Amino acid sequence: MPVADTDMAAKLAELDAYIDSLPTKEGKLITVLHKAQDIIGYLPFDAQHHIARRLGVPSSKVYGVVTFYSFFNIKPKGKYKIACCMGTACFVRGAQAIVDEFKKRLSVETGEATKDMLFSLDTIRCVGACGLAPVISVNGKIYGRVAPDDVNKIIEEYMAKDGGSVG
Amino acid sequence: MAKITSNILVDVSGGKDVYNALAKAVSAAGLGKSVQVAAVDGFGVKAEGAVVKVLPSGGYYTGVAPEDADRIVQAAASGEGGSPVPAYTTNVRVALKNVGYIDPASIDDYIATRGYEALGGCLTNNTPQDVIAAVKASGLRGRGGAGFPTGLKWEFAGKSAGDKKYVICNADEGDPGAFMDRSVLEGDPHAVLEAMAICGYAIGADEGVIYCRAEYPLAVARLENAINQAEALGLLGDNILGTGFSFKISINLGAGAFVCGEETALINSIEGQRGEPRLKPPFPAAAGLWMKPSNVNNVETYACVRHIFLNGPEWFAGIGTEKSKGTKVFALAGKINNVGLIEVPMGTTLREIIYDIGGGIRGGKQFKAIQTGGPSGGCIPASLLDLPIDYESLASVGSMMGSGGLIVMDEDDCMVNIARYYLDFTVEESCGKCTPCRIGNMRLLEMLEEITSGKGKPEYINELRELGEVIKDASLCGLGQTAPNPVLSTMHYFMDEYEAHIRDHKCPAGACSALLKYVIDPEKCTGCTLCARNCPVDCIAGERRKTHVIDQERCIKCGTCMAKCRFGAISRV
Numbered sequence A: 001m002p003v004a005d006t007d008m009a010a011k012l013a014e015l016d017a018y019i020d021s022l023p024t025k026e027g028k029l030i031t032v033l034h035k036a037q038d039i040i041g042y043l044p045f046d047a048q049h050h051i052a053r054r055l056g057v058p059s060s061k062v063y064g065v066v067t068f069y070s071f072f073n074i075k076p077k078g079k080y081k082i083a084c085c086m087g088t089a090c091f092v093r094g095a096q097a098i099v100d101e102f103k104k105r106l107s108v109e110t111g112e113a114t115k116d117m118l119f120s121l122d123t124i125r126c127v128g129a130c131g132l133a134p135v136i137s138v139n140g141k142i143y144g145r146v147a148p149d150d151v152n153k154i155i156e157e158y159m160a161k162d163g164g165s166v167g
Numbered sequence B: 001m002a003k004i005t006s007n008i009l010v011d012v013s014g015g016k017d018v019y020n021a022l023a024k025a026v027s028a029a030g031l032g033k034s035v036q037v038a039a040v041d042g043f044g045v046k047a048e049g050a051v052v053k054v055l056p057s058g059g060y061y062t063g064v065a066p067e068d069a070d071r072i073v074q075a076a077a078s079g080e081g082g083s084p085v086p087a088y089t090t091n092v093r094v095a096l097k098n099v100g101y102i103d104p105a106s107i108d109d110y111i112a113t114r115g116y117e118a119l120g121g122c123l124t125n126n127t128p129q130d131v132i133a134a135v136k137a138s139g140l141r142g143r144g145g146a147g148f149p150t151g152l153k154w155e156f157a158g159k160s161a162g163d164k165k166y167v168i169c170n171a172d173e174g175d176p177g178a179f180m181d182r183s184v185l186e187g188d189p190h191a192v193l194e195a196m197a198i199c200g201y202a203i204g205a206d207e208g209v210i211y212c213r214a215e216y217p218l219a220v221a222r223l224e225n226a227i228n229q230a231e232a233l234g235l236l237g238d239n240i241l242g243t244g245f246s247f248k249i250s251i252n253l254g255a256g257a258f259v260c261g262e263e264t265a266l267i268n269s270i271e272g273q274r275g276e277p278r279l280k281p282p283f284p285a286a287a288g289l290w291m292k293p294s295n296v297n298n299v300e301t302y303a304c305v306r307h308i309f310l311n312g313p314e315w316f317a318g319i320g321t322e323k324s325k326g327t328k329v330f331a332l333a334g335k336i337n338n339v340g341l342i343e344v345p346m347g348t349t350l351r352e353i354i355y356d357i358g359g360g361i362r363g364g365k366q367f368k369a370i371q372t373g374g375p376s377g378g379c380i381p382a383s384l385l386d387l388p389i390d391y392e393s394l395a396s397v398g399s400m401m402g403s404g405g406l407i408v409m410d411e412d413d414c415m416v417n418i419a420r421y422y423l424d425f426t427v428e429e430s431c432g433k434c435t436p437c438r439i440g441n442m443r444l445l446e447m448l449e450e451i452t453s454g455k456g457k458p459e460y461i462n463e464l465r466e467l468g469e470v471i472k473d474a475s476l477c478g479l480g481q482t483a484p485n486p487v488l489s490t491m492h493y494f495m496d497e498y499e500a501h502i503r504d505h506k507c508p509a510g511a512c513s514a515l516l517k518y519v520i521d522p523e524k525c526t527g528c529t530l531c532a533r534n535c536p537v538d539c540i541a542g543e544r545r546k547t548h549v550i551d552q553e554r555c556i557k558c559g560t561c562m563a564k565c566r567f568g569a570i571s572r573v
């Protein structure tokens, strides 16, 4: 896939510029991974090897850090990232039913993306909006007091933006 | 020029209708020069409907509608109006003093509330030893969970030899269901920066690091802005206020790992490593970040510091109980009418918090338990509601203060399922470094999963208890040492629920879906087919006008049929 390759090369070049701008590389692995995920959207192995070389640390260490922290993804996410809060406040106000409804409507498990890469579904722990429980967020936009009946509306809202249909 | 004599503060978090009506009423009455209407983002806890506060009387109006605007404006103009509401007036604001009252993006607003006066005073009038003595005298204890005396911690770090030291702010706020630190960071970022600089002066550090969870982008943005503003005014950076003391602060992002809230794991994470805890001792005060002496405190702990210097340590020590001084911020959530942040003096009872401030249980249901301390804490039953909250009393009933999450549970919550929920959390978040935590908690979880799905064996009760005690004793860090608390405390207070699951295969609260059955009452079923048409897995069979039947094998217990039935024919047993 030559297109994807040049795309990735450009992104890694952007990352390199960032790494070069750091006053020191010591202790900056997590900071660089944050930036890389910002630029690429996720952290494929190629990018991990690249970062290891640029920071002068073993790839195994990069992989160890990436897999330790739940914020870092090895697989690509959907265009619209749905995150259902499973923090305690949301849990006691029925968050599980919301997650189940999303799974059913999108035919995915948590941690997966739909085939067309439009949506991905994840659970997170508390976004600090417990007063609005249960809470979900789509690309960072918060929806509070969500009921299972709202799930379809939310999905359709984003599909309308994209002019697609559920699949 | 006419002077503003009254203020009307409107909570606009639920919409601006009331705000607009009040603003209109003020100009219609020609009072624009003396009565000011201001929009604020809530007064702490949130009840249904708009809330308005009038100053100087300090009274509140609750459930305000736009039609009430004229009446409120007239009352406010005469300097009166409103009435005290326990939900707000029981609050004593220290850590949250400025939150919601000043513009967090403006250093001028902060300075107008005597901002950076405490730092200036410490740098010019006090020795580092004086500063430490004042913090010790105040009785301030860590708000991050364990309640270690803050002054003592500063003294240890101060006495550690070293040319380089660090001041670290723990803004990881990992307890799921709590957001105290987030509000402080977003609402009053300078208060944290000022306290870190005071701490730096006290222990001899010139560098501060804030470790903030990546899930709080607004907090990070506000902190960055605040740091830039303070540096521009010479309140942070080199040679602060011309005193020769230099202190700079940087921000480090977390990456979603609960264990990184533990101070040594946090330090590893700042260094760019996997966030696994270190063996203590050495404590951070002796060898912390880059093995240099470091002081780690929580956001709320820092937020209290400047008030100790502005009002005197005796003032702070005058609030609270004998061993727990000052106030504590709690995030009130769950099955309660008013949810949100509250700040109450230590020693306030759970009953006051739940009924006076929280307005009681939602939907008139029966209170069952209140959870404190997050995944490290426990569930406290109704019989202990008159417990005054402080570090020791919470520990004595098998829970802990924790960082301040208070989750209220009602009759519909199954205590075994709640214990399972927390164990699920700790198993996922265990870093895996030590065996008791990595494997022991997994075994606890497996047993709880079997119990909640009706496959629990009677011997599990003893096994849970024994294994729980071993994990507490043998784990490396606080995560493992406290992980069994949710199980042990629910077993202590709600053993009947465990027994009902194991012996009778019943979930008394009706929460464990594997133990539930939906059945159709043939007497009431009219055969309208509505349930069958709505069933997501097509497991309801029956002809039109004939009784329908649910295939229990295929039923996923979603409850849709029961919600849809117009004749009350479907029940959960």
Ligand SMILES: Cc1cc2nc3c(=O)[nH]c(=O)nc-3n(C[C@H](O)[C@H](O)[C@H](O)COP(=O)(O)O)c2cc1C
Binding pocket: B141, B142, B143, B144, B145, B146, B147, B148, B150, B170, B171, B172, B173, B174, B175, B258, B259, B260, B261, B262, B263, B264, B296, B297, B298, B299, B301, B302, B403, B477, B478, B479
């Ligand atoms: C598993 C675990 C998670 C923790 N999470 C946090 C946290 O999110 N925020 C926090 O301030 N302290 C947390 N702590 C407590 C810290 O280790 C440390 O005691 C605290 O930051 C010290 O500050 P304080 O004395 O001001 O409370 C956690 C401890 C453990 C064992």
Ligand code: FES
Binding pocket: A085, A086, A087, A088, A089, A090, A091, A125, A126, A127, A128, A129, A130, A131, A133, A134, A135, B176, B177, B178
């Ligand atoms: S528990 Fe969901 S927002 Fe806090």
